[in-house]
Amino acid sequence: MLSFTQVRIARPTNQLTKVIQFYTEGVGLPQLSSFTDHAGYSDVMVGLPHREYHLEFTQYEAGSPGTAPTKDNLLVFYIPHPIELSSAVERLQNLGYFPVAPENPYWQDKSFTFEDPDGWRVILFRGTWGEVE
Known part of the structure; x- marks a missing residue:
C-alpha cells in the first residue's frame, strides 16, 4: 500500500x-x-x-472551462458540530447561495447541498462519515 x-x-x-x-x-x-x-x-x-x-x-488567462459535468459531482464536508454547520449555511446564504435539492436522495435529510459559482455541488453533511447510515 x-x-x-x-x-x-x-x-x-x-x-x-x-x-x-x-x-x-x-x-x-x-x-x-x-x-x-x-x-x-x-x-x-x-x-x-x-x-x-x-x-x-x-x-x-485565455479562458478555462468551469462548469460541472453533472449534478452528482460532489465535494462533501463532514461537520460534526451543529453550530459550525449552521454558521456555514448562514454565511453561504448571506453571499446569495441557497440550498438546492441533491441529485441523490441519500443526502436529503442528512445535509445541505449548495452549488458553487461554477455549478459544482458541495455537501455540508450533518455529522461525520459512518455516523449516519
Missing part, C-alpha cells in the same frame, strides 16, 4: 474570484496560497485547518 502525506484536488474555473469567495467566506476554508499570472495562470489554494487536504482552483 502506498503511503500518502498530502492530497490536492485541482480544477479550473473561469470565475476565480467568486469561487474563492464561496469557499473561503462561505464554506469557511482558509486560503493557503495564491499566485497571479504565472505562464498565463492564476491560482488560489484553500484547505482544511491542520490537515493535508487542499483544494486548488486555477484560471487560465
Whole structure:
C-alpha cells in the first residue's frame, strides 16, 4: 500500500474570484496560497485547518472551462458540530447561495447541498462519515 502525506484536488474555473469567495467566506476554508499570472495562470489554494487536504482552483488567462459535468459531482464536508454547520449555511446564504435539492436522495435529510459559482455541488453533511447510515 502506498503511503500518502498530502492530497490536492485541482480544477479550473473561469470565475476565480467568486469561487474563492464561496469557499473561503462561505464554506469557511482558509486560503493557503495564491499566485497571479504565472505562464498565463492564476491560482488560489484553500484547505482544511491542520490537515493535508487542499483544494486548488486555477484560471487560465485565455479562458478555462468551469462548469460541472453533472449534478452528482460532489465535494462533501463532514461537520460534526451543529453550530459550525449552521454558521456555514448562514454565511453561504448571506453571499446569495441557497440550498438546492441533491441529485441523490441519500443526502436529503442528512445535509445541505449548495452549488458553487461554477455549478459544482458541495455537501455540508450533518455529522461525520459512518455516523449516519
